[in-house]
Amino acid sequence: MLGALTTLLVFQLIGEVIVQFGGWPIPGPVIGLLLLFFALTLRGALAEPLRDTANGILQHLSLLFVPAGVGVMVHFSRVSGEWLPILAATVASTALAMGVSALVMQWMMRGREAQGGPQGKGGEGT
């Protein structure tokens, strides 16, 4: 757990350093993600503690958005002037983007995984 958390922080640190040196407009943790992904692929194996720690953090990913969410709602007054078009556009467009991308992907997958069996199927969810 401690080793795994250190691994994540080290990759984030390398990512931040690369981004700062290169002046890239990409967040440092994203570079860290890519580097860890390549490291795992090269190694061809995933240590159990890293898997458990990663899953542990990602299971409660929602929690990590709470502080920023509070900050945003405290500044809610900025929206109130035009709240109707903003709220309508945001909600409708989010549903549309979700629906369109899901339908396109499903449509493109027809027949592609016919021999793949029931992998990833399931009624409840997301």
Added chain:
Amino acid sequence: MTPRINDVWVYLSTTPLLGLTLTLLAYQAAYWVYRRAGFNPLLNPVLIAVAMLVAALHFTDTPYATYFDGAQFVHFLLGPATVALAVPLYLQFGRLKALALPLMAALLAGSVTAIVSAVGIAWLLGASTSTLLSLAPKSVTTPIAMGIAEKLGGIPSLTAVLVMFTGVSGAVMAKYVLDALRISDHGVRGFAAGLSAHGIGTARAFQVSEQAGAFAGLGMGLNGLVTALLVPLLLLVWRWVS
């Protein structure tokens, strides 16, 4: 010699302990409600926890900066959590690779839909130009969205609010939208949720399965990239047409 409640409050409000503890308590209370309700998406834990904390700050007259002194420790974990996404991506890489073409097609279609429909609907409803520019990148993760809005002449802080609206509404609606369209595959459901509702959609997907989470994380990341390229391009087309 018992300190008065006021003194205790003054002391606590200067340490990070209170903000951090309140964040964890509010989230766990929200999650408890969410679980008791059979994971009803309408009771999204981010939504409830944020509502409780905003109310608490409001009634105690606490400035956000004071709260954030403690809450920043939770906020900081977004970095390592982003790096941790490499693990599910690695585990699901076989299926992701096999589906590269459908994923790319869904990415382009979803990204264009998110930008054009957000701006189009708000324009029809009479929103101002700076609001429209702030709305365009609303489906992508906050730092990228704010960067895009700033470059285009939108209002980055308004974009941050819209990104949060998008994420929470996407996490709340995902089950209903995807069930109505009869999408049963966890990969497809996750990818659509992450693409349209970034990190909060991805968090929702991880509550369902590792596969949904991995596809959502990929959708979030790729849409951040594509939106940063597409928004300026679509704006050029729009200005040329009108």
